Amino acid sequence: MQVEVHIVNAFTQQGKGGNPAAIVLDADNLLISQKQEIATKVRLSETAFVSASSIADIRLEFFTPTRQIAHCGHATIATFAYLKQRGTITQVTQATKETIDGIRQIRFLKDAVYMEQKAPHYTFPEASDLPIIYQSLGLSQYYTLKPALVNTGNTFLILEVPEVSVLGHITPDFEKIAAISEKYNLVGYYVFAKSQQAGINATTRMFAPLYGIEEESATGMAAGPLAAFLYQSGDRRGKYTIEQGRYMKQPSLSLIHINLEIQDDQIELLYAGGQATLVEKYTIEI
Secondary structure, three states: OEEEEEEEEEEEEOOEOOEEEEEEOOOOOOOHHHHHHHHHHHOOOOEEEEEOOOOOOEEEEEEOOOOEEOOOHHHHHHHHHHHHHHOOOOOOOEEEEEEOOEEEEEEEEOOEEEEEEEOOEEEOOOHHHHHHHHHOOOOOOOOOOOOEEEEOOOEEEEEEOOOHHHHOOOOOOHHHHHHHHHHHOOOEEEEEEEOOOOOOOEEEEEEEHHHOEEEEOOOHHHHHHHHHHHHHOOOOOOEEEEEEOOOOOOOOOEEEEEEEEEEOOEEEEEEEEEEEEEEEEEEEEO
């Protein structure tokens, strides 16, 4: 069977950079095993499969090279941007997606797509695991804020370093990161430093070896938890711009915009968004 794959970069800046997602349209008749085979062969961090839904505009399923995942930010942005560009989705301001974890709202703002994430839930790693967490990144334990485990749909470990330059000196131990991720049911680590660049609130790196992703250049489902973490830590601006991809082996700068919806000083929900650009199409055999 031949399957057409569309590669769309999400969270791009003027059509450049971003994080590539694979999109397979008309996936209604594909088996779970076939979807996993496709994602494994494509070898991008996530592949999105689009099928019909009776309760939303489309059904979206996400697969990494090794397993299925409930939500994926950049693949969602890529899919809805591409479907809107094709004219498959005609709504002007909003749409919906069905996932294995329920329905989520999508908003369109000019040429950007924003995806809903749930109100954040915070927990913390055990104190005995903190040395292992820092060791897994090749870092010393001298940071002021303890790492938090933040879930807005997927759970990420959010860890601050004191300045952006430290991000370039991280030496990830993927076995240790995977072990911590498995223990706490994490997608991965989201390591950040507050940025001094105009218009950028934080610069980040993301590691998810448990899901077959050593590092990726834009992670919408992690940027949401980071924005919630910043808000909870006293940065109450409500809108954030997150930069990612600068310190990868092959840099691919990405911008992720986060809007929080606040009620009585609490985050009710949030939206992560950005732009996306079609890069290529090709077919694979399964």
